[in-house]
Amino acid sequence: MQKMNVESxxxxxxxxxxxxxxxxxxxxxxxxxKVYKYDIRFCQPNKEHMEMPALHSLEHMMAEFIRNYLDCVLDVGPMGCQTGFYLSVINHSDYDEILQVLEKTLKDVLTAEEVPACNEVQCGWAASHSLEGAKEIARKMLAKKDEWTEVFA
Incomplete structure (x- = not known):
């Protein structure tokens, strides 16, 4: 296979x-x-994906909540394939802390009563959200927390 410019x-x-x-x-x-970029994969590629309203809500919540724990976050953005997110941080190389912060962030999703910035003023498609869908994705990810460091089958 020809080497591509995009890592993924x-x-x-x-x-x-x-x-x-x-x-x-x-x-x-x-x-x-130094910018550290992480692939946070929630779903098995080409086998499953996150539905857009749930993914959209999870994006809002992760982007907002993760910054309660880390001030070095540049971006949390969804993958177009709807299987995960990219997290970019600056000058922070502690992988174990990233895992801990991700766990705390997803636990915050589970206790959230609303999706942050879920309105027409702050969001470009405010009608496309699912708080319960985002919570279900977070629950599934947290249930397999012990597997997060195992990338390859």
Whole structure:
């Protein structure tokens, strides 16, 4: 297979075993800052996916709640394939802490009573949300927390 510019296009998606949390790469800036990008895979590629309203709500909640624990978060964004999220942090290389923070964040999802910024002023598609769907995804991910470090089957 030809090497692609996008890291995930070089990943054999038939060999991974979701759920997992994988360090995708480290990008160093011209002034020495380092951006750590993580693949947080909730669903087995090409076998299952998150429905958009639930994924959308989970995105809002993770993006908001994770910042209660880490001030180095640059972005939490969903994958177009609807199987996971990318987390980018700056100058923070502690993988174990990322796992701990992800667990706390997903537990916050379980106790949430509403989706943050779920309105037409703060969201570009406010009608497409599912609080209960997001909670179900979080429950499933947390149930397999012991497997998060195992990327390949």
């Amino acid at each position: 296009f070089n990943l054999d998606h038939t060999k991974v075993k979701a759920p997992y949390v994988r360090l995708v790469g480290i990008t160093e800036g011209v002034h020495g800052d």
